[in-house]
Amino acid sequence: MIELKNVSVRYGADAIGLHPTSLSFKRGEFNVLLGASGAGKSTLLRCLNMLTRPTTGSIHVQDVGVVDTAAALRLHRRRTGMIFQQHQLIRRHTALQNVLLGRIGYHTTLRSMFPLPRAEQHIALECLERVGLLEKATERVDRLSGGQLQRVGIARALAQQPRLMLADEPVASLDPATSRRVLSQLKHICLEDGITTVVSLHQVDLAREFADRIIAIAHGRVVYDGSPNELSDALLQDIYDQAPTSGREEIPVPPLPSFTQLAINEE
Ligand SMILES: Nc1ncnc2c1ncn2[C@@H]1O[C@H](COP(=O)(O)OP(=O)(O)OP(=O)(O)O)[C@@H](O)[C@H]1O
Numbered sequence: 001m002i003e004l005k006n007v008s009v010r011y012g013a014d015a016i017g018l019h020p021t022s023l024s025f026k027r028g029e030f031n032v033l034l035g036a037s038g039a040g041k042s043t044l045l046r047c048l049n050m051l052t053r054p055t056t057g058s059i060h061v062q063d064v065g066v067v068d069t070a071a072a073l074r075l076h077r078r079r080t081g082m083i084f085q086q087h088q089l090i091r092r093h094t095a096l097q098n099v100l101l102g103r104i105g106y107h108t109t110l111r112s113m114f115p116l117p118r119a120e121q122h123i124a125l126e127c128l129e130r131v132g133l134l135e136k137a138t139e140r141v142d143r144l145s146g147g148q149l150q151r152v153g154i155a156r157a158l159a160q161q162p163r164l165m166l167a168d169e170p171v172a173s174l175d176p177a178t179s180r181r182v183l184s185q186l187k188h189i190c191l192e193d194g195i196t197t198v199v200s201l202h203q204v205d206l207a208r209e210f211a212d213r214i215i216a217i218a219h220g221r222v223v224y225d226g227s228p229n230e231l232s233d234a235l236l237q238d239i240y241d242q243a244p245t246s247g248r249e250e251i252p253v254p255p256l257p258s259f260t261q262l263a264i265n266e267e
């Protein structure tokens, strides 16, 4: 469904985010990226929709081809949902308005400034229903819990009708029980819709529980790629023991589109 060929990322003269890496992801597969802080999980994840531009290599997407033109990138991003650690919702907007933002890639900028058609609202409401939040559709998101916010984030990504879903530590700020519920819902929906999913996690137990395939990264290289059952404790120990000692600042997340006046069409 999507393939990276010799993709590498260099952030500066001596900062390597990812050594040349070739990976392919199958339709409907639930992939989990594991690795210590600074290993390269976000770098790899963000290469998949080119939020981080690879320094070398190419990205091939089914029905798009090589993502090497603006048109190919637009097409690829339209069908790629992204879920962030800090959900990136607009707090003063309702859940429905936030989910409607997922539809913007299907409209011109000018069109998005006016009420979106009723059909769009149906898609958004359906997505909220799938994450069990239909009754919160008209609630401002600053009144929702952390788990509910993350589920609105999933609904927004689903509203894109994605083929690929990327999630960078989507449950990092949730308690263990809520994390399990959110991941289980995400996996269930992606399986149902045949969406290829790549999720980075810090919780090895959750990775083992939910992943079809685990890709472990250390120092910008893939050091394990296979089933959760064969990932040994010894290798995990190795991966996490090799963590760099220095901390690192969070990578800023690009802002959401600014056309936020998504009025609800009352016709
Ligand atoms: N924008 C940037 N500029 C310079 N170096 C960067 C940048 N982003 C990441 N790096 C470096 O690239 C390497 C991989 O970082 P990345 O964010 O991919 O790690 P990660 O596995 O996602 O870590 P974490 O678990 O902390 O989120 C690190 O050494 C990091 O310092």
Ligand SMILES: [Mg+2]
Residues within 6 Å of the ligand: 041, 042, 043, 168
């Ligand atoms: Mg990261």
